[in-house]
Amino acid sequence: MLKFRTRLILSHLAVIVVILTSVGFAAYWMLSRAVYNQLDAALLVVAETEAAVLSSSPYRAIKLNDTLSGSDRLSFARIDRLIQVVDSEGKVLAQSANLGNTQLPVPANLSAMFANSETVFETLFSFGDEPVRMVSMPIDRLDTPVIVQVAGSLDDVHNVLNVASLLFVMMTLGLLTAVAGVGLSLTRKAFQAIENIVQRAQHINEANLNERLPHPGSRDEIGNLVDTLNEMLDRIERSFEVQRRFTADASHELRSPLSRLRTELEISLRRSRDPSEYHETLQSCMDEVERLTLIVEELLVLARMDAGLERGSTETVSLNAIVEATVKRMQSMAGKRDVQIIAEPMPQVVTNMAYGSVDLILTNLLDNAVKFSPPGGRVSVRLAVTENKAALSVCDNGPGIDQDEQQRIFERFYRGSVASTRHVAGAGLGLALSQAIACGHGGYIEMTNNDEGGSVFIFKFPLVR
Structure with missing residues (x-):
């Protein structure tokens, strides 16, 4: 079975991995939503711009602003969007030059879009060489509904998300390495103090109960543990001392009457005596026996009480x-x-x-x-x-x-x-x-x-x- 130190480090790392993974997935999802929303907003701006131009010139032929005019002013307008205008039957009325001979797919629910004036966003995974994000916006022009479609490549979005994923993985690995190193160092330091306590405690036995565990000098959990163990050793030492003194006193109290009893019997057996002398010796021996019996009975009662067996029925x-x-x-x-x-x-x-x-x-x-x-x-x-x-x-x-x-x-x-x-x-x-x-x-x-x-x-x- 793994040591407690190893289990603690592994548990700590597992918790950190779960936390970092959860945070990484949440950050990735939020970034993905933000990047997609930014692209959708950019597409929508282009669509709204084209829709505004078409609505402002209802009698003019449909023409798209997909190229820059010869202006001397600096412009950051994007010209890499794919633009297409279709009527209510899906017929292409105009399209940007960068579409070439290709047409953007027409939404299947055209009638619902015109009825609800609903702007629809969708992702085209199989259009051209790159996945494309497209917005379709219905507008009315001379009571003739048309749909302005604007699409843009998702390649930049995917590149941003891929870089972010790599960055998240590298940050996670770096954090795990740092946390593991710091945790290992702190755990080794904490458990080294505990191991020192264990080694010192293993050398304390009944022969050297006066020794105590070394205090780390801090008032933390380990310091409290050492204080508690030293207090326990104090109680054990006192108990052993009481037990030693009790055994010595009991031996002395039992030896004295036994010695007197033996001495009186030996003296009585050295020569023949009168019955009165034998009676006096036997009476003295009887007194010593009664004293021994009383001591033994009291010792037995105390021993049973120490074991919790002599309280008696109340x-x-x-x-x-x-x-x-x-x-x-x-x-x-x-x-x-x-x-x-x-x-x-x-x-x-x-x-x-x-x-x-x-x-x-x-x-x-x-x-x-x-x-x-x-x-x-x-x-x-x-x-x-x-x-x-x-x-x-x-x-x-x-x-x-x-x-x-x-x-x-x-x-x-x-x-x-x-x-x-x-x-x-x-x-x-x-x-x-x-x-x-x-x-x-x-x-x-x-x-x-x-x-x-x-x-x-x-x-x-x-x-x-």
Whole structure:
């Protein structure tokens, strides 16, 4: 298949050929009409002149003015016209000397011409050695109708048209050559820039995603294309970086409990122990297994959400019922940490989401709030309603989150400095999972610090009207 560059040039030339051909035919037709009209006008002038002479001298014998009188004045009058006068029966009454013994053909519809006083133009292709153009004009002379016929050669007309045709062909070929040359040069220049972009793009892979395509320096379509491709490379690089970091963090989070699990099992098998010691070791191993199971389940949910497979079937649910059930379930864990969870009075809110999704988001937010609240602390759950959105807030009175860490708390496996220094349990997936679920249902989670201390996580989502 032809290259796009070749197809573009050929298409361009085809359009130019069609345009020039159409213009050439139109110009040729107009020139032909103009030349023929000029000849017809010249013949008609001669015919009218002869008719005027015959009409002004009705008693004189018919005589044609086909020769110049012996005048000293300069005259450009044409004497190469063939002139003939015939009566109503087609009999020749007079003719110019240049006709010799030849007669101009008489029109077949003489009666119609005399009746309508119609002047007729016709072309004689087989008269003499050259094609001839003839005009026949009826006049009345002493109540005797006669026809004045004037003919002229079409040789000059055909010569003009032939020269014009040759000129049109030469101009068309010249224009095509010029247009083809200019088009080829411009196309080569434009596609050379594209080929440079393609060659550079072919050398960019996952190992050198930091490289970018060279910008041509112009703000035209090619410049916009390069900007768009570079922006796409930026997004791809960020995605690869997130994927690399995610893989590294996942490997680390899975390796740590597996290492601890293996170490405890190896220590337990070095010598015989009491049943209570075995029970303690097995309980510790069970805790590590549960932590591994939770991490794997959250990773699977995130992977399915990334693939668009975990949004869940939506339904019209009462947010008040979900808040009440989730707060009641979390009270036991909060009580062990001497933290109180309080659901403040809230309006009735109905939303179109999956029940399990809302429950998981609220559970993760409450779990974080309880873990980071000091003993005797308090976690508040509030609900505010605007015109078309609802905002579910979870507030704690813990240490809060530093400003420079707030932009990263929703990243996968990210754990803030407070979580690391206090050795708070968790893998850093809860907030990332909650944010992904919220975005999948048309909402989002944002975070801020309380003026009095602590953090506020706000889950905003659309209402059902």
